Amino acid sequence: MLLYLVRHATAQDRALGVPDPSRHLVDKGIKQSQKLAEFCKKQQLKPQMLxxxxxxxxxxxxxxLHQHADWPEPQKQAWLIIETLAEVQLKALTDLMAQGVESVCCVGHEPDISALLALLLNTDAGHFFIKKASITALELTPDQAVLLWSLPVALL
Known part of the structure; x- marks a missing residue:
């Protein structure tokens, strides 16, 4: 299964007092997301599930991403919320593989993306820091994960 991991784009600052689950993208985050979507469309990256x-x-x-890259309609998943154990996320991805899903994009948060990458690649999460609006691609099989590439939005 081809797995894309996307960290959400830049949102309202926590110091503004907005409850964390309700923080919206700021203008910079909207532009980052649109830039990411343009890159994905140009590269013909289109996951089966978002x-x-x-x-x-x-x-x-x-x-x-759905609107600007013509990706599938986003589906909310509780296992992508902040502070979900990487093992729980891996189980969900393994279940998708077993169902025959060939490609999926998961939009989530740090440090969870780094923790999942570390688990998949059998290394320490401290080796990763995924920037906002970045995309990482991996090839997942039941036995292993291979990191294909990881790009920050600034390079897109």
Whole structure:
């Protein structure tokens, strides 16, 4: 299965006092998401499924990918919310593989994306820091994961 991991784009600052689950994308985040979507469309990257954390900033990032890259409608997944164990996320991905899903994009959060990458690649999460609106691609089989590439939005 081809797995794309996307970190949500830039959202409202926590210091503004907005409850964390309700933080919206700011203008910079909207532009980042659109740039990411343009890259994906140009590269003909189109996952079979688009899954997102139910937190607003991740949902908005996924919706912009849907709208601007012609990706599938985003589906909220509780296992993509912040502080979900990487083992729980891996189990969900393994279940999707078993169902025959060939490609999926998960829009989520740090440090969860780094923790999942570390588990998949059998290394320490400290080796990764995925920037906002970045995309990482992996090839997943039941036995292993191979990192194909990882690009920050600034390079797109």
């Amino acid at each position: 899954l997102t954390s139910p937190l607003v900033r991740a949902e908005q990032t996924a919706l912009l």
